[in-house]
Amino acid sequence: MCGIIGVLSKDSVSERIFDGLSRLEYRGYDSAGIATIHDNSIHKRRSEGKLQSLKSILEKDPIQGYTGIGHTRWATHGSPTYHNAHPHTTDRVAVVHNGIIENYQTLKDNLIQNGVVFSSETDTEVVVHLIDQELRNGKTPELAVQKTLSQLEGAFALAIVFSQDPKILIGARRGSPLVVGIDENNLFLGSDAWALAPWTQKICYLEEDDVVVMKNDDVNFSYTIFSGEGKIVSRPLKNLNLATGAASKGVYSHFMLKEIFEQPQTLSDTFLALIDEKTFETRIELPIDFTKHHSRILLVACGSSYYASLTAKYWFEKYARIPCEVELASEFRYRDPVLTENDICIFVSQSGETSDTLAALNLAKAKNCSTLAIVNVPESSMARAADYCILTLAGPEIGVASTKAFTAQLAVLCVLGLKIAEQRACLDKQNLFEYFKELLHLPKLVTHVLQDVSVFDALGQRLSMASDILFIGRGTNYPVALEGALKLKEISYIHAEAYAAGELKHGPIALVDKTIPLIAISPNDNWFEKTSSNIQEVASRGAPIIMLTNDLEFTLDCRDFCKILLPKTGSLNNCFIYTVAMQCIAYYTALHKGTDVDQPRNLAKSVTVE
Numbered sequence: 001m002c003g004i005i006g007v008l009s010k011d012s013v014s015e016r017i018f019d020g021l022s023r024l025e026y027r028g029y030d031s032a033g034i035a036t037i038h039d040n041s042i043h044k045r046r047s048e049g050k051l052q053s054l055k056s057i058l059e060k061d062p063i064q065g066y067t068g069i070g071h072t073r074w075a076t077h078g079s080p081t082y083h084n085a086h087p088h089t090t091d092r093v094a095v096v097h098n099g100i101i102e103n104y105q106t107l108k109d110n111l112i113q114n115g116v117v118f119s120s121e122t123d124t125e126v127v128v129h130l131i132d133q134e135l136r137n138g139k140t141p142e143l144a145v146q147k148t149l150s151q152l153e154g155a156f157a158l159a160i161v162f163s164q165d166p167k168i169l170i171g172a173r174r175g176s177p178l179v180v181g182i183d184e185n186n187l188f189l190g191s192d193a194w195a196l197a198p199w200t201q202k203i204c205y206l207e208e209d210d211v212v213v214m215k216n217d218d219v220n221f222s223y224t225i226f227s228g229e230g231k232i233v234s235r236p237l238k239n240l241n242l243a244t245g246a247a248s249k250g251v252y253s254h255f256m257l258k259e260i261f262e263q264p265q266t267l268s269d270t271f272l273a274l275i276d277e278k279t280f281e282t283r284i285e286l287p288i289d290f291t292k293h294h295s296r297i298l299l300v301a302c303g304s305s306y307y308a309s310l311t312a313k314y315w316f317e318k319y320a321r322i323p324c325e326v327e328l329a330s331e332f333r334y335r336d337p338v339l340t341e342n343d344i345c346i347f348v349s350q351s352g353e354t355s356d357t358l359a360a361l362n363l364a365k366a367k368n369c370s371t372l373a374i375v376n377v378p379e380s381s382m383a384r385a386a387d388y389c390i391l392t393l394a395g396p397e398i399g400v401a402s403t404k405a406f407t408a409q410l411a412v413l414c415v416l417g418l419k420i421a422e423q424r425a426c427l428d429k430q431n432l433f434e435y436f437k438e439l440l441h442l443p444k445l446v447t448h449v450l451q452d453v454s455v456f457d458a459l460g461q462r463l464s465m466a467s468d469i470l471f472i473g474r475g476t477n478y479p480v481a482l483e484g485a486l487k488l489k490e491i492s493y494i495h496a497e498a499y500a501a502g503e504l505k506h507g508p509i510a511l512v513d514k515t516i517p518l519i520a521i522s523p524n525d526n527w528f529e530k531t532s533s534n535i536q537e538v539a540s541r542g543a544p545i546i547m548l549t550n551d552l553e554f555t556l557d558c559r560d561f562c563k564i565l566l567p568k569t570g571s572l573n574n575c576f577i578y579t580v581a582m583q584c585i586a587y588y589t590a591l592h593k594g595t596d597v598d599q600p601r602n603l604a605k606s607v608t609v610e
């Protein structure tokens with residue numbers, strides 16, 4: 001995961017590198033570091049923990065130099081300590097790395113046999129010593145890097161600087177993304193275009209196995225891209241139009257809370273891009289023919305995006321009557337799935353960079369399936385790789401726990417399902433009109449839920465004492481229960497499990513006792529009676545019950561029963577409403593526990609390693 005930055009400039013670079021890292025911290029925040037070249041030597045500052053600690057170090061002990069690299073780390077090989085923090089260096093070379101060198105142990109053993117002494121437990125350090133050895137043997141920086149890359153297995157985006165060649169910056173990628181940014185007086189490398197956006201929007205994306213050599217010859221800045229075969233290649237230059245404003249929390253104490261409260265707006269933006277508010281018809285032109293005989297949909301994703309996809313299965317099958325399977329990308333990509341040209345594979349991802357989902361997309365393309373990406377980040381790897389792309393308009397999501405991006409995914413998937421139903425003639429115009437009207441009313445309902453969050457605050461205080469919590473739901477609220485449990489685990493570190501309500505008695509009910517609260521999502525819908533019975537079964541075994549419902553009448557004769565009333569909605573809208581409630585419960589529970597809500601331990605916003 002990790003974020004990397006490189007800058008070759010006519011001016012001092014360390015502040016800019018730090019600024020770029022602040023836009024990449026979503027990729028990891030276990031440690032951070034910067035190295036620059038000044039007076040033909042490498043200057044480096046590193047720190048454990050978040051970027052803020054590196055800032056204090058740089059303030060006390062600044063570094064100069066017109067060429068430099070930076071890194072924000074999500075630890076893979078080696079614990080998140082100072083010594084494992086990047087950049088890794090010798091006297092001659094400094095390297096930052098995003099990815100995993102899979103054959104690092106063999107390479108390390110060989111290097112140790114040749115007398116090399118390692119100072120970290122990272123896989124990255126082998127890259128540094130391999131390049132160093134080639135430089136000692138008289139190779140140029142370009143050749144030293146090329147020779148080294150040919151020995152590496154695994155995934156990497158690398159930025160490399162050299163003490164004896166202070167006006168050269170080299171980048172290389174395989175498996176992990178790397179972007180080149182260009183302006184007259186600077187050249188940049190970054191893990192994504194957003195990191196570079198305030199400096200330049202003229203960028204080019206490196207392709208698999210590309211190496212870029214950037215040079216400053218005192219008059220001009222130039223860069224040359226080499227393909228994996230060592231041939232000079234050109235990659236398309238793009239002029240982007242990305243927002244550059246620094247995201248701020250505004251009046252909110254956390255980004256997560258701000259993002260929860262942005263949902264009436266983000267849902268409205270997403271729906272209005274897809275549905276005409278006057279005619280209640282969709283604006284999407286379906287680029288794929290979903291009516292073909294034998295066609296089936298595969299939804300592939302990870303984490304919360306997987307739960308959004310699970311919800312979509314209910315809609316796609318119910319409304320569009322099309323077979324639909326939902327796959328965890330990390331399993332799908334390795335289990336040799338049966339795929340045919342009739343399959344339509346939809347990849348759902350906030351970041352558009354998740355390594356497993358991207359690999360699954362490439363697999364589907366290789367099997368000639370139609371591919372559609374639903375992503376929140378324009379110009380992300382998935383947006384560029386898929387045949388077609390629909391954007392969720394949630395805006396940048398900073399909190400590691402997904403909130404507004406998740407509901408925006410639900411919004412796109414729901415409209416898409418209805419549009420497919422229209423193409424397949426499964427719903428008539430009047431049905432569609434009613435459903436789209438219902439969806440356009442959703443932002444108002446979400447505003448209503450968020451008007452008074454004191455009930456979630458009070459509940460959060462109570463739940464923060466629990467060590468285990470169970471969630472149940474049925475239909476589209478089963479994935480919402482899964483998402484609610486994930487949210488709670490991620491930010492409060494409380495163990496939580498979610499079950500389809502009907503499944504509870506097939507094993508998990510053995511867990512029930514009076515110390516484990518049950519959170520039941522139970523709107524008054526077709527399953528209400530059934531879920532009510534499941535709630536009774538748990539209550540009679542002494543567990544505290546928290547029921548989220550829109551049913552005014554339901555009561556439970558038990559010692560510890562809390563009913564949270566949510567607005568009455570149509571059948572499409574209710575899973576959105578219950579999701580927002582789940583987000584608030586997780587947020588306030590974490591707040592009362594005192595955990596780091598926006599940057600929970602061990603996590604990163606974008607998972608770009610397997």
Ligand code: M6R
Binds near residue numbers: 302350352
């Ligand atoms: O960027 P993606 O949607 O592909 O990310 C997938 C998961 O890593 C992500 O949803 C993760 O589970 C979130 N932290 C959930 O809050």
